[in-house]
Amino acid sequence: MNQQTPKPAVIIDDTTLRDGEQSAGVAFTAEEKLAIARQLAAVGVPELEIGIPAMGAEEREVMQAIAGLHLPSRLLAWCRLFDADLDAVCGIDVHMVDLSIPVSDQQIRHKLGRDRGWVESQITRLVRAARELGYEVCLGCEDASRADMDFLCHLADVAAAAGARRLRFADTVGILEPFTVLERIQRLRAHSDLELEMHAHDDFGLATANTLAAVRGGATHINTTVNGLGERAGNAALEECVLGLKHLCGIDTGINSRGVPELSALVERASGRAVGWQKSIVGEGVFTHEAGIHVDGLMKDRRNYQGLDPDELGRQHRLVLGKHSGKHMLERSYQELGIELQGWQAPVLLQQVRQLVTHQKRSPSGAELLALYQNLQALALDAVPLNLDRQGEGSPCPLQSLAS
Numbered sequence: 001m002n003q004q005t006p007k008p009a010v011i012i013d014d015t016t017l018r019d020g021e022q023s024a025g026v027a028f029t030a031e032e033k034l035a036i037a038r039q040l041a042a043v044g045v046p047e048l049e050i051g052i053p054a055m056g057a058e059e060r061e062v063m064q065a066i067a068g069l070h071l072p073s074r075l076l077a078w079c080r081l082f083d084a085d086l087d088a089v090c091g092i093d094v095h096m097v098d099l100s101i102p103v104s105d106q107q108i109r110h111k112l113g114r115d116r117g118w119v120e121s122q123i124t125r126l127v128r129a130a131r132e133l134g135y136e137v138c139l140g141c142e143d144a145s146r147a148d149m150d151f152l153c154h155l156a157d158v159a160a161a162a163g164a165r166r167l168r169f170a171d172t173v174g175i176l177e178p179f180t181v182l183e184r185i186q187r188l189r190a191h192s193d194l195e196l197e198m199h200a201h202d203d204f205g206l207a208t209a210n211t212l213a214a215v216r217g218g219a220t221h222i223n224t225t226v227n228g229l230g231e232r233a234g235n236a237a238l239e240e241c242v243l244g245l246k247h248l249c250g251i252d253t254g255i256n257s258r259g260v261p262e263l264s265a266l267v268e269r270a271s272g273r274a275v276g277w278q279k280s281i282v283g284e285g286v287f288t289h290e291a292g293i294h295v296d297g298l299m300k301d302r303r304n305y306q307g308l309d310p311d312e313l314g315r316q317h318r319l320v321l322g323k324h325s326g327k328h329m330l331e332r333s334y335q336e337l338g339i340e341l342q343g344w345q346a347p348v349l350l351q352q353v354r355q356l357v358t359h360q361k362r363s364p365s366g367a368e369l370l371a372l373y374q375n376l377q378a379l380a381l382d383a384v385p386l387n388l389d390r391q392g393e394g395s396p397c398p399l400q401s402l403a404s
Helices: 030-042 057-067 083-089 105-112 116-132 149-162 178-191 207-217 238-248 257-271 292-300 327-335 345-360 366-391 399-403
Strands: 011-014 047-049 074-080 096-102 136-142 166-171 195-200 221-224
Touching: 011 238, 030 047, 030 057, 030 257, 057 074, 074 083, 083 096, 083 116, 096 105, 096 116, 096 166, 105 116, 116 136, 116 149, 136 149, 136 195, 149 166, 149 178, 166 178, 166 207, 166 221, 178 195, 178 207, 195 207, 207 221, 207 238, 221 238, 238 257, 292 327, 327 345, 327 366, 345 366
Parallel strands: 011 047, 011 221, 047 074, 074 096, 096 136, 136 166, 166 195, 195 221
Antiparallel strands: none
């Protein structure tokens, strides 16, 4: 009997407290950083990148305060591959340092003003120095997406020989798509035994897709941020990666998804960056339905129009009345107000509701629905004598005269 190869474990290394805070205009207070770290650990995130020691004494104090929480998560510090940055991390109780250096010819030449040989020597020297200080090392390959792959594979060998444990493949300017990511991570995986970590940016809206592709290719670790916070268009969103890996790749990261909405709200407040109404997973409107065909299908069996069960996030479907709603949703909305509509009333009220939401750009309130109903009742009473004259009998259906 053939046995399936076990799916690889994927470890989330969340960088909300480092790359997330690098979003233009975002600055967490010490208390906010501690609260975010606690909540990340509470939902089960196994690794946290908590800051940049070279930023100064205040940053280092906050990082050490996070370390002092004794969270179950492993902690990382982000450093440039320079002596001064390595000196700055000394005394902070993190488990690993991410030593970052440009690896593309573009940045080696035009950012550092150096050559490939200098990069190689820096890696050898400072990875060894970090190991002597007692830190595990992740070699952060900045701009790896524009690097020569032969050179990148060579640097993986250099880093491993110096004692590094992990290599971070950074799509620093967010230019990759999933097919290329898959190929490149597969090549690195075939070449090196190092842990491989994907760091994706969302400039083309592909950070999560690229991250999932990296996992398919053999990445053991992924960088995420809550709500996709990060420089420019942001990073791969924690919530998207967690649920995407679980449902699309069959990989459970161990994160308690029911704690994600609270975590999202915390980061939203601390960052001052509002989460979009339709933001996947955590947006207010992502489980909200208006279209009549969808509402009808959901009311029969919610699996008809459910790709992700909101129960996993401690949420639920919400049905709203709007321009695209049908008679059943209108009747349900009035039932919630204690009103049973007569058959002739629904089409008239539905037309009025559609006009209201078109102008107001929102669903009608209960008070507005009640007012529409009361106005219709008043008009119906005025129209009844006309029907008596025309039809010669007490017809309770004045729809024709109201609509004319």
